[in-house]
Amino acid sequence: MSRIARRFAALKEAGRGALIPYLEACDPDFETSLELFRAMPEAGADLIEIGMPFSDPSADGPVIQQAARRGLKAGATLPRLFEMVRAFRKNDSDTPVILMGYLNPIEVYGMLRFCEDASRAGIDGLIIVDMPPEEGSVMRACAAENGLDIIRLVAPTTDDERLKLVLSHASGFVYYVSITGITGTRSASVADLEAALPRLRAATELPVAIGFGIRTPEQAAEASRIADGAVVASALLATLAGTLDAEGHATAETVPAVLAQLRGLAKAVRQGG
Template sequence: MTRIDRTFAALREKGKKAFVAYIMAGDPDRQTSMQIMRGLPRAGVDIIELGIPFTDPMADGPTIQLAGQRALEAGQTLNKTLEMVAEFRKDDNTTPVVLMGYYNPIYNHGVDRFLEDARAAGVDGLIVVDLPPEEDEELCIPAQKAGLNFIRLATPTTDDCRLPKVLQNTSGFVYYVSITGITGAAAARAEDVAPEVARIKSQTDIPVVVGFGIRTPDTAREIASVADGAVVGSAIVKQVEEGRSVEEILEFVRSLAEGAHRA
């Protein structure tokens, strides 16, 4: 079992849902980003998604795009992102860390070298938004062989014909995108999400967590109540953009985690 598998198993035993938090590595700078990352588990985060900054983030809205730009301008790289995970692991060998981003930086790093480096750093899973199932031989299957979960996105436009293809090599959890469009674009609604989560769960035993459009503790609770967990990204990153202190950001994260855990 991976750290991700163990986390969901432990939450199931407690009758709790997962809270997953996304931050951009190196935003607004490496030191602050590291402080936030270290504080996330204490704030109630079950799984950390760590964004890899990239110059052309096609699926991301303005908030995440600007975060990536800030990180790149501060000198963040893929290597430095892996170094952050390794540093985090010195104090925390339990909380799963998932790298989320695009294939280009990984391809430039070299797939075999990247997987070796990611594994050594303590990465548990990957979400690579621009690699469809038809490209599984590129990264998904090698990642699974290296012991990393490969987490796939399902969306409102993933119909019954497409869904089995999306699920076939997915592990760790399925990330259901609650809305069509880019990150931070609209609010998630539990009544819309519930039937889609049920449809996915009818075809897989893998946990289904829901992200996009979750900005408040109440929404986190409502969404987690119809899924196996909730993901918040843009709302947390917005706190960084607004210049909030690390303590203020972690207090906001704590409120979201408490919402999801009440589901």
């Protein structure tokens, strides 16, 4: 059983959903992002999603776009990201780690080499936003060979036929994109989420995590109650950005502010689960 499967099974037994925070590698610098990464489990993260900075993150809104630019400016590369995960794994062998990003950097790096290095670093799953299932056979084979889950995205606009195709290639969990549009722009209503989940439950036995538009502790609690987990990204990155100095560098407030927000989200998820 993979780390992802073990974690969701343990949370199901505990009677609550997962909180899945997001950070962008090397945002605003390697040391600060690693400090945040290492502190997230104690602050309440059940799984952690790391963004692979990319110059053209087409699914992401301005907050994540800016975080990606900061990460690239600070020297983010795939080897640097793997170094960060290896450092995290020295003290944490239990928390599942998922990479989220785009196909272009992976193709440049080499798919098999990428999966081998990701697995060796201690990564558990991949969310490749712009890889349609029809074009993912090579990547799926490389991931499977190295024990990596391919986590698929589904949206409100995914019809039943398409849903069947997408989920036939999914593992780990399913990421439900709760809105039509880019990250961090608006939120789905509780009624929308409650209406969407039965169709997903009927189509897969995998856990379902809700992302895109989860900003507040209340929204995180509702999403983790309705589904099996809540992904919080733009809200945490906006807090991080608000602590930076005029040159975009971390300050003494950066790590404490993000972790305080994460603790608030975790408290709500645990109380509302």
